[in-house]
Amino acid sequence: MINPSSACSIPSPGSSLTPIRGDRPTALIIGGGVIGASSAYELGKAGFACTLLDKGGWSQEASTAAAGMLGAQVEIHQPGPFYDLCRASLAIYRGWAEELEDAGGIPVQYIPEGIVRAAMTADDEHELRSRLPWMQDASWLTAEELLRIESELSPGILGGLHLPEDHQVHPVWLAKSLRAALARQGCLVREWTPATRLLTDCTGSVCGVATPEGELRADLVVLAAGAWSSPLTEPLGLKLPIFPVKGQCISVRTDAPLIRSTVFTKGCYIVPKSDGSYIIGATQEQAGFDKRAHVSTIAGLYEKAAALLPRIADAEFVSTWTGLRPGTEDELPFLGTWEHAPGLIFATGHYRNGILLAPVTGKVVASLALGAAPELDLAPYAPGRAAGSRGQEIPLTL
Incomplete structure (x- = not known):
């Protein structure tokens, strides 16, 4: 359980004090991306x-560099704890999205249409097939079978993975939905x-x-400051190896x-949205x-998209961004936490998986704050590994 700040936590002259709202404990969340917002929502x-x-x-x-794929299968290349974490988040995502929509009144545009991961080369086909023994909810389809699912794919595909449980949301609308839910909770942004x-x-x-x-x-x-996290922890003696990836x-x-x-090949994905647009990404x-x-x-990104979905060449250009x-x-x-910095919870460095991991991360943060019993092993994500040590293991319940 997080205890209130001790009596020696007296602000320096001229500083402003976080408002005390009733008898509730207070939390500061650093970072307004989807990870910070989901953490604030669950707290x-x-x-x-x-x-x-x-x-x-x-x-x-980072949230705007995403297309909204919930790629628990397609973007993870090997089994292990991280794959399990991604699948745990995917398993609760739809219910969490519906809860958010009820809480804030704004839809996240959840689309349960699955992902097709097409192979365009023999090497890519070999690599994709090698994942099948450990993947769940995945099957290999021939080119003809994939074309029956998505007829506009290039006839040059060699086959690919069909991942019906890897869904998608719209990252912009997810952020709007989270902000609305936070506003109704009374969170100060x-x-x-x-x-x-x-x-x-x-x-x-x-x-x-x-x-x-x-x-x-x-x-x-x-x-939850993403690529800007490390300078904040360095004075505490922990230099997080986090860096920006454009x-x-x-x-x-x-x-x-x-x-x-959603259609996906090596180096490119195309994600259809409910307004008739497509997000093509990402470098x-x-x-x-x-x-x-x-x-x-x-x-180069456009060329890969057109090779996978030839008629995308006829599309109207809308925008580009980074x-x-x-x-x-x-x-x-x-x-998790670090024993040398009590009172601080780390929720950062999610790289390409922030949208997917938003619900499970928010629930982890809330559970750490409340001191609940563990169901997931946080050891692989311990902040202390950056200093050659393990972070404090605190109970977690999901």
Whole structure:
């Protein structure tokens, strides 16, 4: 259980104090992407009075670099705890999405149409077939069988995986739905308010954050700052190996639908949305914090999309954009606590899987805050692994 800040957590002169709302414990969430928002939503359900801080506008970084695929099967290349975590999140997603819509009144545009992962080369076919022994809810279909599902696919495909349980949401509408639900909970959302430093009290517990507008205090702090997380933990002695990975995307539109399923091949996916548009994505570029879109990169992405779905060449161009995903060296998120920073919960480094892992991450954060019993092993995601140690194992229930 998270205890209220101790008496020695006295703000410095001139600082601002997080409002105390009734007798509820308070939580500060750093990061306004889908991970931070889902954490705030689940904490609100658990009884916390939440304040969410974002360094910029609402949901403008990794969440916007996503197409909304719930690719628990298609984007995981090997079995193990991370695959299990992704499947656990997928299993609760539809119910969670319906709950969000009821809570906020805005649909997330959940589409249960599945994913087709097509092979365009013999090497790709071999690699995809090698996954079948450990995958669940997946089958290999011949080219003819895939074309019966999605007739507009290229006749040059060699076959592929059919993943009927890998669904999708619209990332923009998911963010809107979360914000509406948070508003109805009474969560304070403070955009353009970067957290510049974590505050600690005389016991060493994290008890708030410093911002350009002053200090904010709370009983609990959640770090969900994505690619901007590491500078906040370095003064505590933990340098998180998180770095920005730029994703460039395209949106196009057709007069009549070409596909119902999400279609995917190596280096490219096309996700149909309910408004008749398609999101084509996404690149993976380690280019620092550069968010510029480049013609050559977008052109290459379009060529891959047209090779998979030839009639996409006739689509109307809508827009292109970029977002920065939080990559990690071992491609696993930091999720849990660290014994040297009590009062702080880590929920960051989700890379390409933030949309998919939003519900399970939010529930993990709330469970850690309440001290519930474990059902998932958080050891692979322990923040302390960045320092060569294990984070504190705290009970978790989902």
